[in-house]
Amino acid sequence: MMMSWLDMNCQNSSTPLMEQLSFFHNNTMMILIIITMIVAYMMISIVFNTKTNRFLLENQQIELIWTIMPALTLLLIALPSLKILYMLEETLKPTLSIKSIGHQWFWSYEYSDFQNIEFDSYLAGPENSSNNFNFRLLDVDNRLTLPYLSQIRMIVTSTDVIHSWTIPSMGLKVDATPGRLNQIIFFLNRSGLFFGQCSEICGTNHSFMPIVIESISPNSFISWLKNKI
Incomplete structure (x- = not known):
């Protein structure tokens, strides 16, 4: 959204x-x-x-x-x-944990519960879009794929300066601070594409590090994992 x-x-x-x-x-x-x-x-x-009140004071x-x-x-x-x-x-027992790392100026993601699933997410241009169309300055080359109807824990940090991992339609905004781990737990209730951007002025290319979450069904997510592992 x-x-x-x-x-x-x-x-x-x-x-x-x-x-x-x-x-x-x-x-x-x-x-x-x-x-x-x-x-x-x-x-x-x-x-x-035009009338006055003598008890006004x-x-x-x-x-x-x-x-x-x-x-x-x-x-x-x-x-x-x-x-x-x-x-x-509120902290609940998560079904899935994701680590998001902010860089100048892109995001990288690690699926902590699985081995060898990590990737960088750069701003997508016409030549490396994830599909046949993309929203200018909002789409990325590698989207963060998550299952809906699952408790998801997002652990956020940074390697250089302070960033902010933000998805407005999900009500999420977490600061990515170097040397510190911040976390938030959320629950996706439907499928779709959800767009966000870094909400901290982190440098000259601050406006070129968008965030895209692709919410899919748990069964489709399991199939996606099998292709990644």
């Missing part, structure tokens, strides 16, 4: 985590829209109102309302946010 022109919402989710992030985004935007409309209505009413009821209402609004935003934060850090 990728963004299209004039798309004002999040990308279509491909993981349960991204679904929760989309719900949280929509919930928060609705609250902000309601607050903006109420404040705009009150400001317009004040401008065009002190009104306990109004002060009570504008103290309690913002606190309740913050709770409506904070509670779902805390839930998603805990979901992001």
